[in-house]
């Protein structure tokens with residue numbers, strides 16, 4: 001009997017320590033993410049506050065993730081990768097380039113009269129670069145990030161570390177969104193879903 005009680009105590013203790021480890025890990029991740037968001041806000045307040053950038057909340061990127069959330073995630077993962085690898089780079093340009101890498105400003109799931117967006121993967125870096133150059137004074141590195149982030153589709157490989165990091169972070173985030181491990185949320189998405197359902201052509205293409 002005593003042995004059983006002792007075993008139960010040990011089991012309880014192990015469970016408690018596993019719970020503690022999990023909550024500690026969760027707290028660390030939360031703090032880390034909060035620090036990354038703070039750094040992003042400090043480096044790109046003008047972009048995050050702009051109306052045009054916020055209009056990307058109306059467009060879906062992959063799964064149920066908006067382009068806006070996708071770009072912020074890519075900026076976070078770019079910072080995370082550059083810290084973990086570790087690769088020294090210009091963090092400000094890394095953040096700004098990541099935020100603007102998909103600044104194409106349309107919903108590529110919905111074909112319009114002018115463009116069916118069938119080759120979106122190939123040409124949207126050019127569109128994003130044109131839009132971003134109109135709204136911001138881009139550095140050569142930021143231009144390189146936006147222009148080459150779809151490599152190898154864009155054939156010519158990136159020529160700076162920042163562009164390589166954003167290219168990798170973009171691919172990672174796109175994969176996570178496509179397999180629904182990164183999920184979007186909120187009322188905006190419900191509205192978007194409704195709008196997409198009202199457009200049978202868009203629904204057909206997604207199927």
Ligand SMILES: [Fe+2]
Nearest residue numbers: 101102124150
């Ligand atoms: Fe892209």
Ligand SMILES: [Fe+2]
Nearest residue numbers: 070101102170
């Ligand atoms: Fe992207």
